[in-house]
Structures are given as structure tokens and as C-alpha cells.
Amino acid sequence: MLTNLTIALDMMGGDYGPRSSIPAAILAVKKYPNLTLLLCGNEDVLRQALQKESHLDHPRLIVKHCEQVVTNNCEPAHALRNKRNSSMRIALELVKSGQAQACVSSGNTGALLSMAHYVLKMLPGIKRPALITSMPTEKKQPVYLLDLGANVLCDPETLFQFAIMGSIVAGEALDKAQPKVSLLNIGAEDIKGHDGIKQAAKLMCECEHLNYQGYCEGSDIFSGKSDVIVCEGFVGNIALKTCEGIAKLIMLKFTNALKKHFFYKVLAFLLRPVIKKLYKKVNPDQYNGASLVGLRGIVVKSHGNASNKAFLAAIDEAVREVNRRIPEKIQTAFERMAKTEEASVSQD
Known part of the structure; x- marks a missing residue:
């Protein structure tokens, strides 16, 4: 420090x-x-x-x-x-x-x-800067997602460079020598995705400085299987804001449901410490702050x-x-x- x-x-x-x-x-x-x-x-x-x-x-x-x-x-x-x-x-x-x-x-x-x-x-x-931030996962440690909108479209070399930078950021934050890096795609199979994604995957796979894990799907973002997830800025920005919206929706629906009946109100009072702890984990405010690396x-x-x-x-x-x-x-x-x-x- x-x-x-x-x-x-x-x-x-x-x-x-x-x-x-x-x-x-x-x-x-x-x-x-x-x-x-x-x-x-x-x-x-x-x-x-x-x-x-x-x-x-x-x-x-x-x-x-x-x-x-x-x-x-x-x-x-x-x-x-x-x-x-x-x-x-x-x-x-x-x-x-x-x-x-x-x-x-x-x-x-x-x-x-x-x-x-x-x-x-x-x-x-x-070549290009990237916006990166951490997001909560099923595990104790977060996942780092980039790019979040600095570059709408990215060529394979740029995505490869994002993977290197993301690996360094996550390695420092998570105290890991070899963070697990994945490439966000429409499927986990090697045949999925456009040519640019496939070329980026090839560059990552051949790099000895990366612990590349292959493709991951949107549903895997919160699984904790990866420490770093790389994507184009257009995709990353939509993914980030969709996740934030879902988190707010779930908490809103949950709190509204607890207000409907007297029994639920009593239950909410008893579960207040648990609810506060849950909200703290998913509250987008605590993950605010994307670094321009x-x-x-x-x-x-x-x-x-x-x-x-x-x-x-x-x-x-x-x-x-x-x-x-x-x-x-x-x-x-x-x-x-x-x-x-x-x-x-x-x-x-």
C-alpha cells in the first residue's frame, strides 16, 4: 500500500x-x-x-x-x-x-x-483500451468481464490483447498466478461463433502466458468457472446492463412479495439480516467502477x-x-x- x-x-x-x-x-x-x-x-x-x-x-x-x-x-x-x-x-x-x-x-x-x-x-x-469490471459469481471470488463498451467491434488480435490484460487484472485482484480465461460465445463447442471469434480463440490457445479455458456461454458468466471472460464491447455492455437489470428485478419482486401478507411481513422481519446480506452481494452499486486498461x-x-x-x-x-x-x-x-x-x- x-x-x-x-x-x-x-x-x-x-x-x-x-x-x-x-x-x-x-x-x-x-x-x-x-x-x-x-x-x-x-x-x-x-x-x-x-x-x-x-x-x-x-x-x-x-x-x-x-x-x-x-x-x-x-x-x-x-x-x-x-x-x-x-x-x-x-x-x-x-x-x-x-x-x-x-x-x-x-x-x-x-x-x-x-x-x-x-x-x-x-x-x-x-492497440485499443478496454473497460473491465468484476461481477459476482456462485463462488466467493468474482469474475472479470471485458470489454464493456470501449470498442463495439474487435478484431482477433484486439480480443487476444484483452485476454492478456484481463488475466493481469484478475491475477492481481484474486492473487492467482494463472487466472482462468474464457472467450464469450454463442456456444461452448469449437464449431460455434464467427470467424473472428475462432481466430481469437486460436491466438489465446497458442499463448503460453494465458490459462485459456475455451468458449463460455452467457449462462456461465456467474458460474465461477472462469476468472476472466473476454468479449467485444457491444456484447459486454449489453451483458453487463442486462445482469444489473436482472439483479434489481429479482430484489424488487422479492421485496414486493414480502409486503403482500402479514405472515410474509413477519417472515421478512425475521429474515432481515439474511436479506441484507443477499442484497449486498448482488447490489450493482458495489461493483461500480470499470477500469479503462x-x-x-x-x-x-x-x-x-x-x-x-x-x-x-x-x-x-x-x-x-x-x-x-x-x-x-x-x-x-x-x-x-x-x-x-x-x-x-x-x-x-
């Missing part, structure tokens, strides 16, 4: 802006005594919000004034060209300059991807509609990423693979 942590927050992004990001920032500095947060946004708005929460002069909550905001409907190209003094852009620039070790934003995903790619650049040898810096994307607790979970993820030094370890892995490939070519 690093002695001092500094993280830049895009305070104005998302559906709620400072209404969720300010309470989350306050909770974060209480939780981490060694954490300093650089609050990027409109100075007047942020100071008023901090004053309302009696944290205006907190020494580890530092306001960085930004004149612009990247709205949810702003086109990525427009944001990149015209929002250079936005809270999102300034937070990324603070990471680039070394003033912050990570950036957290719940703002426009497309704009964040474009800006992060432009400002921080890619690590050597990596493959960049020369740490960027965590929070849901746009994140509550203060959900935004805190994204800050938690940024803290973990900094302590694990994920970008450095991804770069080391790709350099090692490049040297192995060069040695193999020279022997031939």
Missing part, C-alpha cells in the same frame, strides 16, 4: 454531478487517511456543496476550477476538440502530469474514452447514474488499481511477450 494517494475526480459528470460526487468524496477521505482528492469542476458549485456538508476547508479535498462540463449528449469528437477546460479533461491532464495517480469519472463514456486515449496514450504494443495511466469509469455509494465504489477501485500498479504490470507483460516473439523469430 502506497503511503500517499492522490486521485483526480471529475465532479461534474454523470446524471447527478456534485450531488453524488461530493458525498462520495467525503466518504472516501474518511475511509482512506492517506488519500487526497483533486475535485475538478465549477469552483463555486463545489465550494457551496462542500460548505453544505461542513467540509469546505478539508485539507485533503482540493478544488480544481474548470469552466466547462462534458454533457451526456456531447459527441466524443466535439468534446475532444472543444472541451479542453472541462472537469473531465482537467482530471485526465492531472494524471498525465503526475499530480494525480488516477482519474475517476461518471461522465460521457465516449468522451472519456476519446480524451483518455488522446491525453494519456496507449501502452506500447497495445491499456492506457499509460489509471482511469476508472463510474456509471452515469451512480449514487454516492456507487461513486465511492469507483474511488475504491481507483485506489486498488494504484496500489496494484496495473499499467506497469501490463506493460511488463507485453514487453516480455514481444521479447519471446522476437526470440522465436530469430530461431526460425
